[in-house]
Structures are given as C-alpha cells and as structure tokens.
Amino acid sequence: MKNLSKYPFEIRPLSEEEGGGYMISFTDFSECISDGKTIAEAIENGMDALQETIAALESLNMPVPEPGSGGTYSGKFIQRVPKTIHSRLVMRAKQEGVSMNSLVTSMLAESLGKRE
Numbered sequence: 076m077k078n079l080s081k082y083p084f085e086i087r088p089l090s091e092e093e094g095g096g097y098m099i100s101f102t103d104f105s106e107c108i109s110d111g112k113t114i115a116e117a118i119e120n121g122m123d124a125l126q127e128t129i130a131a132l133e134s135l136n137m138p139v140p141e142p143g144s145g146g147t148y149s150g151k152f153i154q155r156v157p158k159t160i161h162s163r164l165v166m167r168a169k170q171e172g173v174s175m176n177s178l179v180t181s182m183l184a185e186s187l188g189k190r191e
Contacts, residue, residue, distance in 0.1 A: 077129060079122055081142035086117055103140040104128055 084101045089110065099121035100108045109124040111117035132139050156164075168178040 077139065077142070079125055079129075082125060083143055084118075084121060086114055101125055101128075103142065103144055 082101050082103055084099050086097050086099050089096050089098050094110075096110050096112045097114050097117040098108060098110045099117040101121070104125065107121075107124055107128040109117065109120040111120045129139050164175050164178060168175040171178060173181075
C-alpha cells in the first residue's frame with residue numbers, strides 16, 4: 076500500500092449553500108474528494124476516501140498516480156458561457172482561421188502565462 080501522507084491535497088471552506096465545513100481534494104486524483112465539519116475531520120475523511128480510491132484502481136488493474144505527479148487528466152473539460160461570449164468566440168475564431176477549441180486553448184495558455 077502506498078504512503079497516503081505523501082499525496083498532496085487542497086482544502087477549501089464550503090459555503091453555507093454547499094453545506095458548510097471544509098472540502099478536501101487530492102491533486103493527483105481528480106475523482107477523489109471528501110469533506111468534514113472541521114479541517115481535521117476533512118483530512119481524516121479524505122484519507123479514507125484516498126485509500127478507497129487507490130484500492131479501487133488497484134482492483135481494476137488501473138494505474139495509481141505517484142504522489143505529486145499531478146494525476147492523469149484527459150485534457151477535456153466543459154465550460155458553459157453566456158451566449159454573447161460564445162458568439163464572440165466563434166466570430167474571433169473565424170477571423171483568425173482557427174477552430175474555437177484552438178482559440179480558447181491559446182487564450183487560456185496566454186492568460187496562465189501572464190499570471191505565473
């Protein structure tokens with residue numbers, strides 16, 4: 076069994092609309108999250124969830140990410156935007172002669188580069 080304490084995690088407070096307390100997520104496992112009323116409870120519940128996630132992956136003979144690897148991401152996500160933004164993106168992509176996916180990827184990469 077892997078050393079669970081080596082896996083990085085993030086904790087954030089949950090709003091009252093989300094039920095309150097704290098949520099824990101593991102950067103190496105996009106599908107592994109948990110919560111708790113306190114930070115300590117979120118960590119305890121998160122470690123249980125992480126252990127079960129790793130056991131499930133191993134039982135399915137699927138790869139288990141190494142701690143700190145950043146996990147495996149498909150490169151695909153879905154984002155809803157207002158119709159006006161969608162329209163502007165389509166028009167801009169046509170003007171530049173690229174697909175909307177290429178345009179948005181370029182914009183995101185440029186924006187991330189400015190913030191780092």
